[in-house]
Amino acid sequence: MMAINTKDMYLELQNKKESNAKSYPVRFPLVIEKAEGIMITDVEGKVFYDCLSGAGTLALGHNHQVVTQAIEDVVKQKIPLHTLDLATPLKIRFMQEIFTLLPEELRESTKIHFCGPTGADGVEAAIKLVKNATKGKSILAFQGGYHGSTQATMSMSGNLSKKQHLQSLLPDVHFLPFPYEYRCPFGVGDKQTAKLSAQYIENLLDDPESGIASPCGMIFETVQGEGGAIPADIVWLKEMRRITAERGIPLIIDEVQTGIGRTGEMFSFEHAGIIPDVIICSKAIGGSLPMSIVIYKEELDQWNPGAHIGTFRGNQLAMATGLATLKYIKENHILENVNARSYQIFLGLSALQEKYQEIGDVRGRGLMIGIEIVNPHGHKDRIGHYPQFEELALTIQERCFENGLIIEVGGRHSAVMRFLPPLTITENETSEVLKVFEKSVMEAIQMIKVND
Numbered sequence: 058m059m060a061i062n063t064k065d066m067y068l069e070l071q072n073k074k075e076s077n078a079k080s081y082p083v084r085f086p087l088v089i090e091k092a093e094g095i096m097i098t099d100v101e102g103k104v105f106y107d108c109l110s111g112a113g114t115l116a117l118g119h120n121h122q123v124v125t126q127a128i129e130d131v132v133k134q135k136i137p138l139h140t141l142d143l144a145t146p147l148k149i150r151f152m153q154e155i156f157t158l159l160p161e162e163l164r165e166s167t168k169i170h171f172c173g174p175t176g177a178d179g180v181e182a183a184i185k186l187v188k189n190a191t192k193g194k195s196i197l198a199f200q201g202g203y204h205g206s207t208q209a210t211m212s213m214s215g216n217l218s219k220k221q222h223l224q225s226l227l228p229d230v231h232f233l234p235f236p237y238e239y240r241c242p243f244g245v246g247d248k249q250t251a252k253l254s255a256q257y258i259e260n261l262l263d264d265p266e267s268g269i270a271s272p273c274g275m276i277f278e279t280v281q282g283e284g285g286a287i288p289a290d291i292v293w294l295k296e297m298r299r300i301t302a303e304r305g306i307p308l309i310i311d312e313v314q315t316g317i318g319r320t321g322e323m324f325s326f327e328h329a330g331i332i333p334d335v336i337i338c339s340k341a342i343g344g345s346l347p348m349s350i351v352i353y354k355e356e357l358d359q360w361n362p363g364a365h366i367g368t369f370r371g372n373q374l375a376m377a378t379g380l381a382t383l384k385y386i387k388e389n390h391i392l393e394n395v396n397a398r399s400y401q402i403f404l405g406l407s408a409l410q411e412k413y414q415e416i417g418d419v420r421g422r423g424l425m426i427g428i429e430i431v432n433p434h435g436h437k438d439r440i441g442h443y444p445q446f447e448e449l450a451l452t453i454q455e456r457c458f459e460n461g462l463i464i465e466v467g468g469r470h471s472a473v474m475r476f477l478p479p480l481t482i483t484e485n486e487t488s489e490v491l492k493v494f495e496k497s498v499m500e501a502i503q504m505i506k507v508n509d
């Protein structure tokens with residue numbers, strides 16, 4: 058009998074016993090032994106560049122020294138690990154640090170709610186908050202948006218495949234066209250997409266026959282993450298702020314993935330110089346550990362004690378690691394690194410785009426970058442773009458994995474390769490990642506050709 062190696066043994070046990078709904082292991086047959094910075098080492102000693110970063114959670118990469126130190130300090134100081142939402146000096150310092158990072162207009166006039174530790178719970182809380190305050194009922198959401206995996210957040214998310222068999226999701230959610238230029242919902246493309254989307258939305262909200270009764274809020278991501286790393290045009294963001302403000306509709310920005318420096322500003326709405334009414338943060342704000350908060354304008358604070366509860370809202374370890382992460386980002390000018398590395402990646406990917414017809418679009422903001430893979434043998438759409446090429450995207454992902462690079466695939470038809478490296482990725486690491494990526498693209502194109 059052949060001896061089974063340790064990795065295969067773990068994977069076999071996982072596959073046998075873990076839920077069929079598991080997701081990342083389907084694409085990454087990985088058993089992780091340890092991790093540091095951008096590097097992951099598996100149980101066989103193979104190393105990988107991790108450009109998934111816990112789905113955008115690990116702002117400083119794995120096990121950054123300030124994060125592990127913060128954990129040690131909590132333990133040494135016997136700070137209670139679980140406090141519901143009771144106060145601790147650490148919690149107050151964490152809150153204060155968050156307020157110092159907000160744009161000045163928001164610092165004095167906002168409140169914060171600690172949620173259960175997932176992004177989805179933050180979104181649930183935000184919707185409750187605005188429903189309470191406005192007494193409105195309809196939620197304005199966007200095609201391609203993603204807000205979580207609970208039933209209410211799925212109701213506001215675009216992806217149909219995940220909800221097709223779920224009955225009775227949240228009613229009164231209306232989907233509006235997101236300014237996805239490359240696959241323009243109006244069949245036009247470029248800057249016209251954002252302009253038409255804004256016009257369409259403004260008209261809809263003023264139309265007495267729009268079918269949309271009393272909106273309680275509008276929710277979107279400024280860069281759609283799971284939807285395929287699609288950045289909203291900056292003028293469009295300003296327009297959404299104007300349109301909602303003029304009609305008294307609270308604007309909720311889901312910063313779960315974009316927040317805490319990911320796009321090159323601490324909060325992604327800052328690129329547009331707008332001030333939302335509600336901001337949802339999770340992922341990176343917990344500095345590697347589970348945390349979710351909603352920050353909102355004081356006038357919305359009309360809910361009663363206990364309106365949004367949850368046992369795990371007092372994770373002191375996450376407050377300590379979150380605080381350490383926020384400080385590190387600020388004190389070490391990490392946003393400058395985000396912008397420099399973003400530029401480097403865009404340059405590298407644009408050069409690849411020149412070489413390979415299969416790279417249809419390169420887009421994103423900061424270190425949230427997407428590459429839409431297309432089939433140059435397919436029929437062009439009405440804007441003149443080739444169709445999405447899921448098979449090739451998945452093959453590139455597979456080759457990347459073989460070559461030691463972990464990179465997510467998402468977007469419509471699973472055709473978008475998504476770079477989400479740690480915000481601390483160095484120039485050298487970026488060059489190496491780009492090299493591995495190009496090698497994998499070449500190999501994948503070759504493999505698909507051979508199989509044709």
Ligand code: PMP
Nearest residue numbers: 175176177203204205282313314
């Ligand atoms: N909103 C956005 C924009 C997200 O990207 C995600 C997670 N990918 C969520 C909400 C949900 O977060 P969680 O998975 O922690 O519930």
